[in-house]
Amino acid sequence: MAKNLKSSHLPTSTRRSHGDAGEKLKGLADSVAQMAFKQKDPTVDIPIRALSNVEFNEKTRTIEMGGNKQERNFFNYGQAKRFMQTLLVASKCKDLIDADKTASIRQIYYMAKHTIKGTSEKTFDDQAESDPILEDLEVAINSLREELHIFASNRGNLVGPITLVDDGNTLDCARMGSAGYAVPSIVEPDTVQFKKCDAKFVLHVEKDTVWRRFHEDRFWEKHRCIVSHGGGQPARGMRRLLHRLNHELKLPVYVLLDNDPWGYYIYSVIKQGSINLAYESKRMAVPDARFIGVSSFDYDRCGLSDDVKLDLDANDVKRAKQILDYPWFAGKKPWEKEIKKMMSNGFKMEVEAMINKRLTYLTEEYVPMKLGDKKQWLD
């Protein structure tokens, strides 16, 4: 029954992913040079990354950036330093792409930091200066960070009947040992290709300890699925991989998180993207993801004992109210009921608490029951 995937999912000739980021960086540099040659003030247009320039697109069901931009000019006392920093980071990214190497955001900071000749002035005093510049650059040339050859932390693992090619190594993710396949930070198609997939869906859980429960109980084998975790809020690599599994392989994505505001938030980020990184939603978000639990209604529905209750604190209530107000939750009746029920319960519940019934309750009863009853899914 295994699905062998067609060649578009197979390795391409280049090892690192950069789309056409190298060309775009060159375009940016050319345009600045042109302005200088024409004796104009060299300028870079930077789209504005702020809540004021973010909106929820009802059609794509993702959080998107608006069209507002600001100019960053060289001949402006307040902008000259950031203008210089922008071009410096751009030039370091171009170096990485040309060398077919990648670097962390900290490594980019150290690469770009030096003393400006003839002064005692540093190009950067702190990584807090270079990180936002990197995000500016991403939006300015409309490239993902990964395409600029910048990596974040590796975090998250998965197990299940899918064969990948990662960095040239063919990996059967059903046979990767007790910690599973380590999801790298960069999973662009040039680095990670799907070779064969026999999974019917993806179950994404919050924590590695929950994930291990599912792996040990061979959930992925019995249900022919991929089980993944993000070690808390999923890092970019895991989000991008979920997006690719959903969009390219058409695998439904089900999400199992703690019944608390943090769980709702993680779901929201997986589903429609985050406010901070709104410009990446189209490459990261999984609008078809479904929340299968833990729901505020499960306490009664599953006959749980009060051993599973954790008191809501003032911060939880405040956060829950904020989430209710997000445009992508507001107006969705089932979500309003869910979040309000948590507040009226006065307690939250962790996925691991389901084990209070018995060790295998979570994997052999609770989740199969959830998957079998669409009415319990939240969209």
Next chain:
Amino acid sequence: MAKNLKSSHLPTSTRRSHGDAGEKLKGLADSVAQMAFKQKDPTVDIPIRALSNVEFNEKTRTIEMGGNKQERNFFNYGQAKRFMQTLLVASKCKDLIDADKTASIRQIYYMAKHTIKGTSEKTFDDQAESDPILEDLEVAINSLREELHIFASNRGNLVGPITLVDDGNTLDCARMGSAGYAVPSIVEPDTVQFKKCDAKFVLHVEKDTVWRRFHEDRFWEKHRCIVSHGGGQPARGMRRLLHRLNHELKLPVYVLLDNDPWGYYIYSVIKQGSINLAYESKRMAVPDARFIGVSSFDYDRCGLSDDVKLDLDANDVKRAKQILDYPWFAGKKPWEKEIKKMMSNGFKMEVEAMINKRLTYLTEEYVPMKLGDKKQWLD
């Protein structure tokens, strides 16, 4: 040149690791039952886990627990609850062993939590009550947590020419993709076996971003070694694996950490164990580990620019002085020079800062130089 390993490293019949922990738990229960049948006060002896009962053994070069114990009695108003909790956790661990399953410390808490019949009293109010009980149990029956079938977080990765069998899957760690082999929390010989090793040594680095630099630059291939990271202070699984690579395969372990008190501390934990978990040193520590950098003397030695300097703060200085006073550092002249030099420098340096010279300086010049000059190693 590959070394095929003899059968003692190959899979045994059981899937999970428990040594004879199941028998020991039964012995503990039998002894309590015997006392009850003889109408004596049921008692469990718990070795004391505190700084007062820890010492540095000059011969084994590890931090060890002393022989002081305290009784935990059933007929003692102040001890009855903890006595009950101890036996409850013990019984849940026995259940795990019998079922050939494992659980996280959070899962054990939820498994053992219930309302005591006829009262409104909970067996545990918080995981902060069950965690120390679990540690008590480990020392009381002299078994590792992993042998009680309890897992911690999966953290850390490695790459290099070694073939392992993990949970029945044969894994060539040189071909595990861009994030490498994910080191699980439990790496006892029943779960993880060494099948073939062509590595000459292990280079352990602190962070995954540094690790990725070494992986991408194919350091492990050029130098025929294993490169591992622990994602900060290494979790139990990584420490235990370093111990096994060193003790069973006789691979030298070199450690590369940031030049700051936290780096010194991580080295200390890898080398001689930690104070909190002193009873595990003999299974976790790597007394032959060598610190190869970053050293306080590298600033001048390597002609680094002041871009790499990070100011020491008051807390760093305080922590450095504490570390100087640890018996396992005190009296070691090279370490005293190293730590005092950091304080007189007035700055600390990160491994990633070496990239300020150029992207491949760290992997192609700095570390090869360090490995080639024993005089620069710290013991």
